[in-house]
Amino acid sequence: MKIICIGRNYTEHIQELKNEKPTEPVIFIKPDSAVLPKEQDFYIPEFSEDVHYEVEVLVKIKRVGKHIKEEFAGTYYDEIGLGIDFTARDLQSKLKEKGLPWEKAKGFDGAAVIGKWMPKTNFKDLNNLTFSLLKNGEVMQKGNTSLMLWKIDEIISYVSTFFMLKKGDVIFTGTPAGVGKVSANDYLTGYLEDEELFNVKIR
Numbered sequence: 001m002k003i004i005c006i007g008r009n010y011t012e013h014i015q016e017l018k019n020e021k022p023t024e025p026v027i028f029i030k031p032d033s034a035v036l037p038k039e040q041d042f043y044i045p046e047f048s049e050d051v052h053y054e055v056e057v058l059v060k061i062k063r064v065g066k067h068i069k070e071e072f073a074g075t076y077y078d079e080i081g082l083g084i085d086f087t088a089r090d091l092q093s094k095l096k097e098k099g100l101p102w103e104k105a106k107g108f109d110g111a112a113v114i115g116k117w118m119p120k121t122n123f124k125d126l127n128n129l130t131f132s133l134l135k136n137g138e139v140m141q142k143g144n145t146s147l148m149l150w151k152i153d154e155i156i157s158y159v160s161t162f163f164m165l166k167k168g169d170v171i172f173t174g175t176p177a178g179v180g181k182v183s184a185n186d187y188l189t190g191y192l193e194d195e196e197l198f199n200v201k202i203r
Helices: 011-016 070-076 089-097 152-162
Strands: 003-007 026-030 051-053 055-061 077-085 112-114 130-135 138-144 170-172 187-192 195-201
Touching: 003 152, 055 130, 055 152, 070 077, 070 152, 077 170, 077 187, 077 195, 112 170, 112 195, 152 170
Parallel strands: 003 170
Antiparallel strands: 003 026, 055 077, 055 170, 077 112, 130 138, 130 187, 187 195
């Protein structure tokens, strides 16, 4: 499986990082080794002093597809989830300044939290999902998929133009504003609507 991530998909997050608003989806990939094993704590890597949480709605692909038309994209997934795109922000900034790829800041071991999956039929409207991340019980990020620049089906169609999608692939659809640093002993909890889909202890 591969993890395909969409960057800069919420306007307020673009503004908080002082990035340029894209005219098409920004895509990057995490290796499968980036997935944090279930029930395992997240250990801050030695090479970073500024790791940030980024909560995101996830989609799990259920069959092979390429050049998928947007109107058929919904037939390629049955499950929705929630996760964290951990980012070594200090390392990412250094790499971006030099015009270098920033996979090291996004794809390191444990950098992808994938929570519990839920049937998409549990939700009335996938383009109006509320989700949030709490740090030590305090809401740090709160978003709604209605605020995405590119909606889920648009993302699937666009991504499949460049990469063949396969069963088990996971798409991270972007993070809202409110990203921030994690420290040892922090406790992160993620909610999709009112359902807790993950919790992670930081070491």
